[in-house]
Amino acid sequence: MDRLGETSWRIDFTEVFNYGVLCHALATADNLGLFDKMSDKGVLSEDDLGEGLFVKEIASLLLAAAIFKMGIDNASYVAGPAFGEAMSLKGFFTWLFLGSGHVLVEATTGLDEASPRMGDVIGKATADFGRNFIDELLLEVVRQRSATKLLDIGCGDGSRLVKFATELGVSAVGVDLSPKAIDVALAREVRTSDSSEFTWICSDVLSLKSRDPRLEGVDVALMSLMAHDLWPESNFHSFLDKLPHIAPSIRTLIITETVRSTADPAAFLKEGIPTVGYEYLHSAMDQYIPTELQWLSTIDSAPGWVLAEAKRIEIPSNTVVMVLERT
Ligand SMILES: C[S@@+](CC[C@H](N)C(=O)[O-])C[C@H]1O[C@@H](n2cnc3c(N)ncnc32)[C@H](O)[C@@H]1O
Numbered sequence: 171m172d173r174l175g176e177t178s179w180r181i182d183f184t185e186v187f188n189y190g191v192l193c194h195a196l197a198t199a200d201n202l203g204l205f206d207k208m209s210d211k212g213v214l215s216e217d218d219l220g221e222g223l224f225v226k227e228i229a230s231l232l233l234a235a236a237i238f239k240m241g242i243d244n245a246s247y248v249a250g251p252a253f254g255e256a257m258s259l260k261g262f263f264t265w266l267f268l269g270s271g272h273v274l275v276e277a278t279t280g281l282d283e284a285s286p287r288m289g290d291v292i293g294k295a296t297a298d299f300g301r302n303f304i305d306e307l308l309l310e311v312v313r314q315r316s317a318t319k320l321l322d323i324g325c326g327d328g329s330r331l332v333k334f335a336t337e338l339g340v341s342a343v344g345v346d347l348s349p350k351a352i353d354v355a356l357a358r359e360v361r362t363s364d365s366s367e368f369t370w371i372c373s374d375v376l377s378l379k380s381r382d383p384r385l386e387g388v389d390v391a392l393m394s395l396m397a398h399d400l401w402p403e404s405n406f407h408s409f410l411d412k413l414p415h416i417a418p419s420i421r422t423l424i425i426t427e428t429v430r431s432t433a434d435p436a437a438f439l440k441e442g443i444p445t446v447g448y449e450y451l452h453s454a455m456d457q458y459i460p461t462e463l464q465w466l467s468t469i470d471s472a473p474g475w476v477l478a479e480a481k482r483i484e485i486p487s488n489t490v491v492m493v494l495e496r497t
Contacts, residue, residue, distance in 0.1 A: 181439075195231040197268035200260040200298075201291060204228075208238070209257060214247045232256075259443060261298030262486070266447045269295055277454035289350045293327040296395060300330060303485040304394070308426060309334055311481070311491060315422045317390035321345070323375050324396030328355025331392070332368070341367040343385055345375050376400075376409060378416045385417040394426040398452070398459055403468045410472045414496065423475070423494040428486050429462040442487030462490055469494060 199205060202225070208214055219225045229247060232238040239250040269292035308330075312320070317340055322331040325344030328351070335342035344355055352372040359368045369384050378385070391413070400406045414420055431438065431445045439446060452459050460468070469477050469492065479493040 192231050192235055193263055193267045195228045196235075196237070196256060196260060197263040197266075199228050199232060200264045200295075201268055202228075204232075205257050205260055208247070208249055208253065212248065213241055214238075216245065219247075258302045259299070259485075261295040261300075261302070262444045262447070264298070265292055265295035266444065266451060270451050273451060273454055289348055290354070293351055293354060297327050297329045299486065300394070304426060304483060304489070305330060305333065307481065307483060308392070308394070308424070308491060309337060311424055311479075311493060312390060312392070313338065315390050315424070315493075317422075319343070319387045319389055319419075321385060321388040321391040321417060321420075323391055323393040324399065325355060325370075326351050328352075328358050328368075328370065330394065331355070332359055332366075334392075335366040335368065339366065341369075341387075343369045343371065343388060345371045345373055345378070347372070347374050375416075376412065380415040381418060382416055387419055388417040389419050390422045390424065391417070391420055392424050392426075395428065397425050397427045397465070398457065401458055401460055403464075406468055407472055410475055410494075414474065421496050422478075425465075425492045425494065426483070426489065427465060427492065428459070428489045429465060430459045431488050432461055432463075443485065445487045448486070462488075465490070465492065 236250040236252040237256045238247040320342040475494045478495045481491045483489040
């Protein structure tokens with residue numbers, strides 16, 4: 171095996187630089203809705219692209235990456251051979267290179283409050299890759315638990331909760347710190363659900379009071395891509411202690427979490443998407459991402475809970491679904 175700094179493969183720095191620019195172009199194209207438009211219409215005219223040199227530059231980069239190709243009229247764009255893959259992975263690019271851009275820029279100068287617009291971009295991007303890669307497996311795990319009332323802790327824009335509760339025909343409660351996320355969730359519920367009953371709570375989950383009437387009857391809780399926000403271990407244990415007081419009927423907590431890679435450092439740049447960016451971004455925010463082993467030992471030493479099942483998800487890389495049951 172290669173020692174650190176002595177890898178047998180070599181980076182082409184020119185390509186790395188150009189791909190860095192492509193990352194931003196891809197994220198911006200997603201945020202401008204160009205992927206969705208292409209997917210809906212099959213072709214993008216100059217008018218669809220909109221005004222300005224920058225959009226043309228973005229389209230040129232997508233052409234160079236074979237995400238787009240020129241239409242037969244040589245003026246419009248159609249999907250290129252790489253379009254499908256870019257369409258399904260675009261959320262990762264938007265989350266890191268657009269939504270989190272200010273964090274990376276400000277990491278060394280001190281963080282300002284994240285702009286609410288960026289919160290929107292991030293919420294939409296994580297929901298996009300969640301839909302493409304996580305939700306099918308997660309819904310099956312939830313279905314097997316026969317929930318009657320679902321709780322989503324750190325529900326973000328609420329899209330997963332609305333989809334799952336509607337699919338399973340159960341009522342649901344979403345909790346999130348972010349007022350913006352809860353606003354988006356409320357609007358989504360009005361648009362998409364006709365049968366399930368929803369409650370949205372804007373709060374830190376750790377600040378909810380014992381026997382909160384809004385959580386009465388909740389028997390299955392989800393916590394996706396946010397358990398690391400409750401790290402360190404002692405804080406996470408306090409949360410696990412508190413959860414049955416807040417929601418006394420709870421019997422299952424399903425945690426989906428991207429864990430720290432344990433790859434040999436020399437192989438780190440060969441890790442799957444988004445490991446390298448995920449760990450880099452969280453360290454820029456001074457946030458530690460625990461390893462799978464750290465999560466398993468934390469759960470193992472938590473009184474009142476036992477790990478009933480753990481499943482790996484291939485994308486996002488290093489992601490584990492951990493099903494905890496109350497003992
Ligand atoms: C990475 S996002 C994940 C959103 C969604 N669960 C998903 O999988 O797409 C993490 C969410 O957790 C929320 N969050 C973080 N800490 C929280 C806390 N202590 N209480 C409630 N929500 C929290 C954030 O506001 C954010 O919306």
